[in-house]
Amino acid sequence: MAKHQFEAYGFQPFINKGIEELGFYEPTEIQKRMIPLILKGESAIGQSQTGTGKTHSYILPILERINPERKEVQAVITAPTRELANQIYHEILKITRLSDEEITARCYVGGTDKQRDIEKLRNQPHLVVGTPGRINDLIKEQALFVHKAEILVIDEADLMLDMGFIVDVDQVASRMPEELDIFVFSATIPEKLKPFLKKYMENPEFIHVQPKHISAENIEHVLIPRKSREKIDLLAEMLQAYNPYLAVVFANTKQKADEVADALIEKGLKVGRIHGDLSPRDRKKMMKQIRDLEFQFIVATDLAARGIDIEGISHVINYELPRDLDFYIHRAGRTARAGYSGVCATIYTPSDEDALIRLEKRGIQFRHMDLRRQEWVDLDDRNQRRKREKSQDDIDIRAKSAVRKPKKVKPGYKKKMQEEIKSFKRRERRLTSKRNNKGK
Known part of the structure; x- marks a missing residue:
């Protein structure tokens, strides 16, 4: 055999x-x-x-x-x-x-x-x-x-x-x-x-080779809204709440990576960093320290997402979404290797919505969560409002299609049409609400 x-x-x-x-x-x-x-x-x-x-x-x-x-x-x-x-x-x-x-x-x-x-x-x-x-x-x-x-x-x-x-x-x-x-x-x-x-x-x-899944099945993709909080405070809370074996925090530029690493160090976290401005000697020393598990947290630019394979990464945190969304996949791919599970968490703001929709269209399924008093809680689907707006748009289109202008018009026909459209919409909304309640 x-x-x-x-x-x-x-x-x-x-x-x-x-x-x-x-x-x-x-x-x-x-x-x-x-x-x-x-x-x-x-x-x-x-x-x-x-x-x-x-x-x-x-x-x-x-x-x-x-x-x-x-x-x-x-x-x-x-x-x-x-x-x-x-x-x-x-x-x-x-x-x-x-x-x-x-x-x-x-x-x-x-x-x-x-x-x-x-x-x-x-x-x-x-x-x-x-x-x-x-x-x-x-x-x-x-x-x-x-x-x-x-x-x-x-x-x-x-x-x-x-x-x-x-x-x-x-x-x-x-x-x-x-x-x-x-x-x-x-x-x-x-x-x-x-x-x-x-x-x-x-x-x-x-x-x-087309991936069977755009990212590994055993990665949990999590979205955390920034809301009105200081971003660096939220990041520090997330890192402490996750208490990872090893976490990599991604920033888009070397300057931002340094800024994030310095702020986390000020908060008492022991943080390593990987980016292109480190001297060859410092990079070599940093990689040895990471492999020797001297750090629980690493702040990196996308250089690390493509060029380095660090064993044991349990969590990837996107402090910023990458400008090129392909790099989201590369970043997420740093965790959940060799059969292990992992988490890829992203701090987002409303300005990231377009990028998140594009990632969802690629097959990424996000879990919407927040951190309250060091406890993780599930939030409502962030797409609910958009779905309600789309549903309303659909009702408007159907109403205009169902209520047509009569061939022979009489005085006051416009007002009558508007009343019929309102009546149609009310019926449709009631039916939609009944269907949604049945599905619960």
Whole structure:
């Protein structure tokens, strides 16, 4: 009997052992569709949301294709953030350490000692992971040689584009062989990314894994009205009432993240922060402190939603709704991982109504709640008023349709029509009220 369903791919024993140690049994949808293509060397674009297992959909087949006897770079994996690059690198090490033959992987990211990277490149690794800027720098310094590498992975390509790194990726790709297998992974495929894809990929396979649910089923989406309260006071009360294992509070800008973190610290909470203005050393230190559970609360920008995988997040709090609603899904996806449940709570004001309606149309079901004396209470459906207004609009339309202008008009016909319309509306409202009462 097979220990796991990945054995059907014919991976080498050390890879199968790694899969077993990782606790994987059945491939996810993106893995089922991407692994065979990468094993065959067919360039492909994989579109799937966060938390679908895409990292191992390329790590596993790439490791299968590495030839340890060739002492040269055979695959390059690019990621938009240092944290994501390090994360991918450590997932690779979990498997390569089980190989009888040495497979070398190296991680190169900005903010580290470039000269030290250059010195260590006297021996070229089999596999390179890193941020595009640092990889490109090492190639320009003629320290890293990628001219024989057959595989290029571009992870989180849409974020790569947003952060302005696609130029570096382009320069890295231009130094690689013409016959290059390129694998692009992205939550979305923006129009501005298409010229790059067209330049390097000829008729690639396009794999779009539609999520069965727009967000994990075991996430509870909660809306909390701000009302007339100070927002930071409400946030502090929420964090204390939830008493989470680990909560991430999202803000839209680095300035706002700092403002929120500082205010929470003033209230006596021990808070970590993750955003782009932290120095490489501070970011590394912060990630270690978070993994060592020194903080119960983290304030972050959306960089963390796409670039970092922190274990054990029980609660996500949207201090502000993201401007790009796709990021709501990415934020929510930080919790309820590996089968656990989670909460994604949003503080909202009437100005957020349009965004909330659009999220509901995407399939997000919100629970409307409030915090009163440190106790969570359910509120009425916030859409009730809108539903009543829509119902009234429907009655108005039906009334105008039912009461028509007579073919032959007599003096006073307008007044008579108005009376008939009022009478029709009264009957309809009574019927609607009876139906609603029966449904209760």
